[in-house]
Amino acid sequence: xxxxxxxxxxxxxxxxxxxxxxxxxxxxxxxxxxxxxxxxxxxxxxxxxxxxxxxxxxxxxxxxxxxxxxxxxxxxxxxxxxxxxxxxxxxxxxxxxxxxxxxxxxxxxxxxxxxxxxxxxxxxxxxxxxxxxxxxxxxxxxxxxxxxxxxxxxxxxxxxxxxxxxxxxxxxxxxxxxxxxxxxxxxxxxxxxxxxxxxxxxxxxxxxxxxxxxxxxxxxxxxxxxxxxxxxxxxxxxxxxxxxxxxxxxxxxxxxxxxxxxxxxxxxxxxxxxxxxxxxxxxxxxxxxxxxxxxxxxxxxxxxxxxxxxxxxxxxxxxxxxxxxxxxxxxxxxxxxxxxxxxxxx
Ligand code: M7G
Numbered sequence: 043x044x045x046x047x048x049x050x051x052x053x054x055x056x057x058x059x060x061x062x063x064x065x066x067x068x069x070x071x072x073x074x075x076x077x078x079x080x081x082x083x084x085x086x087x088x089x090x091x092x093x094x095x096x097x098x099x100x101x102x103x104x105x106x107x108x109x110x111x112x113x114x115x116x117x118x119x120x121x122x123x124x125x126x127x128x129x130x131x132x133x134x135x136x137x138x139x140x141x142x143x144x145x146x147x148x149x150x151x152x153x154x155x156x157x158x159x160x161x162x163x164x165x166x167x168x169x170x171x172x173x174x175x176x177x178x179x180x181x182x183x184x185x186x187x188x189x190x191x192x193x194x195x196x197x198x199x200x201x202x203x204x205x206x207x208x209x210x211x212x213x214x215x216x217x218x219x220x221x222x223x224x225x226x227x228x229x230x231x232x233x234x235x236x237x238x239x240x241x242x243x244x245x246x247x248x249x250x251x252x253x254x255x256x257x258x259x260x261x262x263x264x265x266x267x268x269x270x271x272x273x274x275x276x277x278x279x280x281x282x283x284x285x286x287x288x289x290x291x292x293x294x295x296x297x298x299x300x301x302x303x304x305x306x307x308x309x310x311x312x313x314x315x316x317x318x319x320x321x322x323x324x325x326x327x328x329x330x331x332x333x334x335x336x337x338x339x340x341x342x343x344x345x346x347x348x349x350x351x352x353x354x355x356x357x358x359x360x361x362x363x364x365x366x367x368x369x370x371x372x373x374x375x376x377x378x379x380x381x382x383x384x385x386x387x388x
Contacts, residue, residue, distance in 0.1 A: 226250030261343030325351035
């Protein structure tokens with residue numbers, strides 16, 4: 043099965059989401075009778091230093107370097123231009139840029155097939171709510187949910203990367219020995235990255251240890267390990283990309299709730315706007331902040347903390363009890379949810 047033949051058989055059902063800010067559109071459809079989610083994202087512009095050199099070692103991990111502006115860069119690549127209007131010193135119009143599948147592709151395309159209800163709901167537009175997740179809510183609602191989510195089927199892609207050599211040719215860094223699994227991790231391009239433009243660099247570091255499902259499992263015993271991990275990430279990545287991205291230009295963070303409950307760290311170029319926020323839900327915590335917080339959170343670390351973040355109505359946790367908790371919390375705080383239920387302060 044290759045991507046082109048799968049997309050050729052994609053039967054459109056409806057638009058899940060369309061975001062003019064991120065230039066992303068997600069479609070629900072089916073392929074051979076099974077649900078499919080097709081996402082397209084317009085790629086960023088190529089200019090000057092953000093050009094890819096085909097890898098020389100035969101690896102497909104792209105390497106970046108400073109180069110003269112070429113025929114595909116914005117400016118030289120303008121093949122058609124139509125002015126719409128001008129007013130005083132302001133001019134605006136539309137243009138067509140030269141495209142090339144390797145040098146300057148139009149869009150990055152992602153396909154999930156067969157897609158589960160989790161995938162579909164995750165991409166679907168939804169109403170959002172701010173919720174305070176207390177330690178009690180974590181124990182009673184989130185823990186059973188995590189157990190449900192940790193099926194081998196859902197974690198397959200992670201295990202494929204860690205143990206089965208999946209995406210091997212793209213791995214940027216790997217440190218692993220079966221004797222010292224605790225410290226092992228692998229860094230590779232995230233599925234979200236087009237792999238072309240370093241301005242939108244997006245990598246993911248996946249750890250080998252499997253005793254940490256999420257932020258909640260982190261306690262002060264993990265602090266030194268995280269400090270080492272953070273240091274390695276910020277040393278290795280700039281080196282790997284010839285210092286076209288510097289250590290202090292990397293946003294290193296984790297998500298809560300994550301989509302996958304096996305500890306991993308996101309590594310993103312700070313130029314990439316809104317990354318981590320684009321989902322509209324969940325929270326993003328910088329690894330540096332996690333390390334700092336573990337210095338004073340107490341022996342149980344994040345297990346004792348109340349975490350406030352945004353949750354979408356499509357998230358299973360919403361139906362599994364978060365909805366009621368939000369209502370209770372607002373009531374407890376004495377905050378009216380509609381004009382009829384109260385006006386002003388008492
Ligand atoms: P997350 O914080 O659990 O969820 O991150 P998020 O998707 O809401 O951010 C999981 C990360 O793994 C995401 O950034 C995904 O894009 C990435 N990812 C997911 N899958 C299935 C793959 C994959 O098969 N390969 C790679 N390289 N990355 C993936």
